[in-house]
Amino acid sequence: MFKYVMKRIALMLVTLFIIMSMLFVLIRMLPNQIPAMQGGMDKALHEMRTAWGYDEPIMVQYGIFLKNIFTAWDWGFCTKMGSFLQPVTKYLVEKLPYTLYVNVFSMIIAVPLGIFFGIIAAVNKNKWPDHIIQVFIMIFISVPSYVVAFLLQYFVGFKLGWCPLVMKGGNDFASWAMFHSAIMPILSLAFAPIAGDMRLIRAELTETLTSEYMLLARTKGLTRKQATFRHAFRNSMVPLMPTFLADFIFVISGSLIIEQIFAIPGIGKTFLDSILLRDYSVFMACAMFYVAIGLIAGILSDLSYGFIDPRIRMGGDKNNDL
Amino acid sequence: MDLLIHEFVWEEIKTMISDFDTTFEKFSKDEFTFVQKEEKLHDKKLQTKPVGYVKDALIRFSKNKGSLICFIIIVLLILYAIFVPIFTSYGVSYKDPYYSYAVPRIGFFSNLGFWDGCQTRDVNQQSYEYYSRIPGAIKKDYGTVEHNIAGRIQEWHKIKIDTYNKVGFVKKLLTKEEYEKAIAYEKSSGKQLFYPVIDEKLINNPSYKADQNAWFLTDSRGRVKLDANNKVENIYIKDEKSPDGYAYFLSKMNNTQFETRVLYSEWYLYEHGHYASYIFGADSNGYDICSRLASGARLSLLLSLVVAAINLFIGIIIGALEGYYGGTFDLLMERLKEILYEVPFVVCMSLFQLYFSHKIGPVVSMLFAFCFFGWIATSSTVRAQFYRFKGQDYVMAARTLGAKDSRLIFKHVLPNSIGFIITTSVLTIPGVILSESILTYLGIVNLQSSSITSVGAMLKNGQPVLSTYPHCLFFPALFISILLVCFNEFGNGLRDAFNPSLRGADE
Numbered sequence: 093m094f095k096y097v098m099k100r101i102a103l104m105l106v107t108l109f110i111i112m113s114m115l116f117v118l119i120r121m122l123p124n125q126i127p128a129m130q131g132g133m134d135k136a137l138h139e140m141r142t143a144w145g146y147d148e149p150i151m152v153q154y155g156i157f158l159k160n161i162f163t164a165w166d167w168g169f170c171t172k173m174g175s176f177l178q179p180v181t182k183y184l185v186e187k188l189p190y191t192l193y194v195n196v197f198s199m200i201i202a203v204p205l206g207i208f209f210g211i212i213a214a215v216n217k218n219k220w221p222d223h224i225i226q227v228f229i230m231i232f233i234s235v236p237s238y239v240v241a242f243l244l245q246y247f248v249g250f251k252l253g254w255c256p257l258v259m260k261g262g263n264d265f266a267s268w269a270m271f272h273s274a275i276m277p278i279l280s281l282a283f284a285p286i287a288g289d290m291r292l293i294r295a296e297l298t299e300t301l302t303s304e305y306m307l308l309a310r311t312k313g314l315t316r317k318q319a320t321f322r323h324a325f326r327n328s329m330v331p332l333m334p335t336f337l338a339d340f341i342f343v344i345s346g347s348l349i350i351e352q353i354f355a356i357p358g359i360g361k362t363f364l365d366s367i368l369l370r371d372y373s374v375f376m377a378c379a380m381f382y383v384a385i386g387l388i389a390g391i392l393s394d395l396s397y398g399f400i401d402p403r404i405r406m407g408g409d410k411n412n413d414l
Numbered sequence: 415m416d417l418l419i420h421e422f423v424w425e426e427i428k429t430m431i432s433d434f435d436t437t438f439e440k441f442s443k444d445e446f447t448f449v450q451k452e453e454k455l456h457d458k459k460l461q462t463k464p465v466g467y468v469k470d471a472l473i474r475f476s477k478n479k480g481s482l483i484c485f486i487i488i489v490l491l492i493l494y495a496i497f498v499p500i501f502t503s504y505g506v507s508y509k510d511p512y513y514s515y516a517v518p519r520i521g522f523f524s525n526l527g528f529w530d531g532c533q534t535r536d537v538n539q540q541s542y543e544y545y546s547r548i549p550g551a552i553k554k555d556y557g558t559v560e561h562n563i564a565g566r567i568q569e570w571h572k573i574k575i576d577t578y579n580k581v582g583f584v585k586k587l588l589t590k591e592e593y594e595k596a597i598a599y600e601k602s603s604g605k606q607l608f609y610p611v612i613d614e615k616l617i618n619n620p621s622y623k624a625d626q627n628a629w630f631l632t633d634s635r636g637r638v639k640l641d642a643n644n645k646v647e648n649i650y651i652k653d654e655k656s657p658d659g660y661a662y663f664l665s666k667m668n669n670t671q672f673e674t675r676v677l678y679s680e681w682y683l684y685e686h687g688h689y690a691s692y693i694f695g696a697d698s699n700g701y702d703i704c705s706r707l708a709s710g711a712r713l714s715l716l717l718s719l720v721v722a723a724i725n726l727f728i729g730i731i732i733g734a735l736e737g738y739y740g741g742t743f744d745l746l747m748e749r750l751k752e753i754l755y756e757v758p759f760v761v762c763m764s765l766f767q768l769y770f771s772h773k774i775g776p777v778v779s780m781l782f783a784f785c786f787f788g789w790i791a792t793s794s795t796v797r798a799q800f801y802r803f804k805g806q807d808y809v810m811a812a813r814t815l816g817a818k819d820s821r822l823i824f825k826h827v828l829p830n831s832i833g834f835i836i837t838t839s840v841l842t843i844p845g846v847i848l849s850e851s852i853l854t855y856l857g858i859v860n861l862q863s864s865s866i867t868s869v870g871a872m873l874k875n876g877q878p879v880l881s882t883y884p885h886c887l888f889f890p891a892l893f894i895s896i897l898l899v900c901f902n903e904f905g906n907g908l909r910d911a912f913n914p915s916l917r918g919a920d921e
Contacts, residue, residue, distance in 0.1 A: 234899040239891045250881040382758040
């Protein structure tokens with residue numbers, strides 16, 4: 093198992109490095125790397141530019157870039173976003189709490205609700221609660237989250253006036269005002285995962301409910317409730333846990349569109365602004381952040397299969413011999 | 415139970431045997447003839463029609479009512495996207511800035527107080543006086559309401575405003591021929607186009623400068639000034655030659671240009687032959703949302719179909735080679751796919767836009783970015799299918815009989831998996847439509863010009879006025895929601911229908 097984990101991590105690092113090299117070359121070769129600035133600013137910018145080797149050939153630039161990352165964890169400097177010449181890592185870390193705040197809450201709402209209604213649908217298969225939940229799943233899997241966001245903004249935010257239309261700025265994450273302004277983004281982020289979780293749980297649970305050990309459990313005298321929760325539910329969760337784990341990791345990456353609609357100054361909005369404003373260092377750092385999250389989520393969900401289900405663990409060593 | 419059945423069956427068998435014995439004894443030997451003595455026996459032709467794979471899938475698909483309805487809705491939406499820009503009176507590039515943010519109106523509904531191009535709004539005294547002096551602007555007056563403005567109670571008016579008549583009077587510069595033609599039309603139809611020109615020097619309120627609707631005398635705050643007889647005083651330019659004493663035009667450029675003041679809704683009727691009415695309303699620039707939405711939908715649908723087709727093509731070729739031959743090529747491609755798969759889609763899309771959008775246009779570079787990734791999923795599906803089928807006995811048999819690789823791939827393996835592969839790629843279409851709308855909404859793909867638009871760009875335009883003019887957002891959002899729900903349901907139905915293991919499961 094340890095060998096397998098090490099192998100996966102080594103492979104991940106290789107992939108990360110290849111993607112980073114590709115992105116670096118592609119981004120550095122774009123025109124207008126650093127916009128001209130006025131007065132004294134221009135001098136500072138010029139010095140920064142020479143220090144980062146912008147005038148050198150691209151491979152030398154990459155060497156400097158790698159050296160800066162490995163020696164000082166320095167991913168470059170902001171030119172158009174944040175304060176002038178601010179280190180990118182510092183800027184991104186400032187943005188992270190907003191994204192985490194909104195997304196963690198939406199996951200806290202989505203997972204239990206999804207599991208709860210998924211169980212209800214599976215237990216009452218082909219009865220009216222199941223049909224209602226099926227329609228709900230059908231709609232919310234397909235309807236884009238921005239439509240939900242617009243509906244919430246119009247009806248809850250504007251017509252009823254219950255919540256502010258955009259998220260509040262500032263750092264007071266513990267305050268009620270902050271949570272109040274975050275309710276609508278949290279809800280619009282939550283609907284799609286709720287529907288997705290419901291569908292997963294329903295499919296898994298209906299399959300386990302018809303399995304033979306369920307019949308045995310009923311035959312030996314367990315009530316339906318006991319059999320469902322102690323046997324079927326536990327077993328149906330096995331293939332779903334890795335999915336939830338991966339979801340929790342993807343929470344950090346934030347949603348581009350919801351952050352744009354509700355003006356949340358999070359990672360997604362930062363990434364979007366870096367594209368629109370052509371701040372390439374921020375763009376590079378954000379892109380690598382996303383790549384890393386994707387890789388880590390993939391590895392963790394793969395490994396967690398092994399931790400939860402011993403059969404996969406045994407097979408994993410042999411089949412994934414790369 | 416078992417014993418009972420046995421006894422019962424045994425009784426049956428016994429009676430059958432005894433019946434047979436007794437009947438058999440009745441016949442003599444020469445009553446029998448041979449069925450066939452010399453000729454060979456062949457298989458008889460099937461009496462029923464054979465049901466092939468595709469036909470069986472179609473039969474089972476048409477039994478799935480939900481998917482069938484969704485399919486019909488998709489067809490209707492596609493027809494809307496194709497035909498509306500052709501038959502509408504407002505083209506994609508047609509815009510009328512006077513009717514920006516016009517509210518949806520259908521002539522048929524306009525008397526029902528619904529979908530009638532009107533908007534109920536609370537306005538203050540000054541705006542109320544302004545609107546009440548535009549012909550037809552106020553459809554209904556609901557009386558006064560109290561508003562608390564900065565701690566002071568003010569009396570406001572709740573009125574239903576006709577957003578088409580609200581435009582009121584506009585200034586028109588006409589040539590002599592145009593002016594005379596319009597006068598002739600006025601006389602023949604009996605409708606009044608031209609109204610007296612106002613003296614702009616007499617406008618006291620700065621916000622009414624250059625506003626042709628402010629034909630009444632106001633104070634500097636914009637409130638109406640009444641004369642001694644409690645009547646509204648107009649600020650028209652006087653002209654003794656005209657029959658009612660007011661000037662109806664100002665001649666400019668040596669009597670070749672006429673500056674006139676026309677009632678815009680009547681002028682529109684004169685120019686276009688009908689009153690303005692936008693089914694889905696108009697957006698911030700005065701574009702017709704209905705035809706813009708249709709052309710945006712056209713773009714989305716076309717793009718997603720092309721992307722699906724290209725991905726299918728590339729995916730089948732690469733996946734087939736990988737799955738059939740395996741070996742080093744398979745290994746290399748798998749590693750390449752793993753790396754490409756980890757590049758976030760938005761990052762790739764923005765790089766494509768940054769590099770190519772000014773050279774080959776945003777739409778084509780978007781297409782390339784979609785195809786850059788899209789084939790990965792298809793080729794993985796194809797590869798898995800090939801791995802599944804290539805080791806089966808019938809393929810071995812064909813190979814032993816001397817079939818070439820190309821024949822094995824295209825005749826034996828691919829037809830078995832093509833249904834599954836195609837349905838998977840149909841299921842990618844809604845994903846492409848959704849991504850396209852998100853990318854254009856966010857502005858990563860910039861698709862805003864007079865001749866081209868997309869659903870996402872329309873959403874982007876509508877969002878700032880969500881609270882005042884929700885129709886700008888409502889129709890594009892509704893359209894894309896219906897399209898995506900239907901496409902997903904349709905795709906699921908198609909997948910179930912093409913899945914042979916579900917055959918007969920619903921009966």
